[in-house]
Amino acid sequence: MTLVLHPCRKERKGAPMQKWIISVIGEDYPGITENLAQILQDNGANWLDASLRRLGDRYAGIIELELPEANAQALRRQLAELPRLSIELQRVAVKTQPSLQFQVEVIGNDRPGIVAAVTRILTSNQANIEQLESDLDTANHTGVPLFRLNILLAAADEASLDRIEQELFSLGDDLMVEYERITN
Structure with missing residues (x-):
C-alpha cells in the first residue's frame, strides 16, 4: 500500500469568512492565549496575525482573524466569560497594501x-x-x-x-x- 500526500488548501464550506480584530487587555495569568485560541477554534475562526505580550502585570494584545459573521455573537459571549480581561471584537474592512x-x-x-x-x-x-x-x-x-x-x-x-x-x-x-x- 502506498500513501501519497498532496499539499492542498482546504476549501471552506458555508458562510464566507470576514476579517475581524480582537483587542484584549487585563490581568495577566497563565493560559490566556490558550483560552483565546480554543474559543476562536470552537467558533470556526481562522487566526491570522497577532501581537500579544505582557506589559507589567497586564496581558495586552491584538488578534486579526477570519470569522463567519454568523458566529460573531457566540464568539462575543464566550470571550466575555474570560475572567479579569476586557475584550472587544470588531469587524474590519480589508485594506489594500500601500505602494x-x-x-x-x-x-x-x-x-x-x-x-x-x-x-x-x-x-x-x-x-x-x-x-x-x-x-x-x-x-x-x-x-x-x-x-x-x-x-x-x-x-x-x-x-x-x-x-x-x-x-x-x-x-x-x-x-x-x-x-x-x-x-x-
Whole structure:
C-alpha cells in the first residue's frame, strides 16, 4: 500500500469568512492565549496575525482573524466569560497594501517626547503608521536607558518620504535614525 500526500488548501464550506480584530487587555495569568485560541477554534475562526505580550502585570494584545459573521455573537459571549480581561471584537474592512512604505528605526537615550516628535513629523507629511513598536533597554557599556522605536509607515508619494527622512534626521544628535524604503 502506498500513501501519497498532496499539499492542498482546504476549501471552506458555508458562510464566507470576514476579517475581524480582537483587542484584549487585563490581568495577566497563565493560559490566556490558550483560552483565546480554543474559543476562536470552537467558533470556526481562522487566526491570522497577532501581537500579544505582557506589559507589567497586564496581558495586552491584538488578534486579526477570519470569522463567519454568523458566529460573531457566540464568539462575543464566550470571550466575555474570560475572567479579569476586557475584550472587544470588531469587524474590519480589508485594506489594500500601500505602494510606498518606509521602515524607520529611531534609537537614542531615553527622554520624554521622542514618540511625540516622530509622530508629529509623520502626521505633518500625511504618512500613516501601519505598525509601531517600542521598547526600553539599557545601553551595553554605559547602563543608560536606551529607547528604541520601530515604525512601518505608508506615504502618499516619494516626495513625502524624502521630507520625512530629512525631518527625522533633524530631531537631534542624540538620536540615531535608520530607515529603509520598502518597495512592493
